[in-house]
Amino acid sequence: MRFPPPGADSRRPLRRLTGFARWTLLVTVCLTVLPAGAAQAAPAKSPLLTTGRLAATSCPEPPLIDGGMPRTREYLTAVMKCLNKSWSAHLAQAGLRFRTPTVRLYGEPAERVCGVRWPANAAAFYCTERATLVFPLTGGWIEDRTDLYPLKVVAHEYGHHLQSLTGVRAGYEARVHSDHTHQAELGRRYELQADCLSGVFLGSVRRSLSRTEQDWEALSDVLRASGDDADHRTHGTGANRVSWFKRGYRAVSPAACDTWTAPPSHVS
Template sequence: MRSLPPGAGSPRSLRRLAAFTRRALPVALCLAVLPSGVAQAASPKSSLLKTGRLAATSCPEPPIIDLGIPRTREYLAAAMKCLNTSWSAHFARAGLKFRKPTVAFYEEPVERVCGIPWPVYVAAFYCTERATLVFPLTGDWIENRTDLYPLKTAAHEYGHHLQSLTGIRDRYEARVRSDHAHQAELGRRYELQADCLSGVFLGSVRRSSSRTEQDWKSLSDTLRASGDDRDHRAHGTGANRVRWFNRGYRAVSPAACDTWTATPSQVS
């Protein structure tokens, strides 16, 4: 889901789940189509892309449901601990300044969050102004799930935090403000980069995971189903979401995540 500044909102599954990962996104960041050559001009390049491989990390997943009792908060807290450990060490090795995000858990959506109305029909999201990851503990994105999708979603939102820490978001937002004609494709480049960064993290913890090959295939199927539809072009097609996630997953390096110089078809 999108990082969220002041502004918000839109709809949800594999029907609603697909909508969870693509809709309801901020006016300032959500945003129509780059011809060839514009991508390079937009290019919020970053030192993050030059930091090498993410070290392998042990990150066993606790159960989301234990003896019929939801453990979503415990699951996400464990995921955040792994993400903080992995990326803070990576930043330290690269000589980059790191700051943990704030994390806010909600049993269910509330009227206002991060100083704005709760965005309609979103799963997790990142409040850029407060560097806060917001996780509702209910909803199709996490409730009663046993697959890898919640971990991937947490890693995607964390990717937006990494974009903020390394100046990618600032340069992206400046470009969005100055280039109204090309906002939607810029937004997809931003989102697909977060998909790729989530793949980098999941690739780095793959060896410590007890997941089967079928679990990883199911994640690809879920990502493919969460692609944009005709009316909401915010995160990219299902095929491109899978492609960028897999680029990060296989390379285990942010260098694989340069969506800014990709061809328009690769970020459609």
């Protein structure tokens, strides 16, 4: 299937920051940039990768343009409802445990959230130990946008929740603790898998989105612009972010999202 072309708002999204500490707050994995080696052995294979295609569902987007915080709250509530419905049914069919994530919406960044200081310039993030998705209702990532980027961001952070539910996070953290040479690369594998899982979801609801080919091309442009810079190689290059998103989108299956066995060049 040809990826339907992302033109609307292609503003560069806010750079997100994350730390890996005793527990992991995942917006971005801000680890020291270390040289990439051979393809890294995967954490214990997650059952998520064998669950088959995500069923096609409907998820109409409430408009975001104008309306301020009440409108963004409405949008995020609707999208989270779609994600919970889709992924809970998918995991249940595969015999896997599902837990609905907690969602916390903020009118503006707070001093502390989930027990830690709010990451600087964070668009959105997932608190792993508390299974909590955190979204500011303001900022360039979501206010007055007409493109698909907010939907992709929410689905990406939800991907981190799926990684926690299905053992990916535990395997990733174990590898990071034991393999200090490839921490940065492992972090990118983790983040690019969430990009791919966001593509799986958007692929499953694409027919209900009333979007044009130009809208999809615009999303590709935004993702490409959100790639790593030379100093913070945490999420992958713009080209690799687009590539993994499209893999998930085209396959509509988590099986396409095995970033752990991909060559280093595919997760650079």
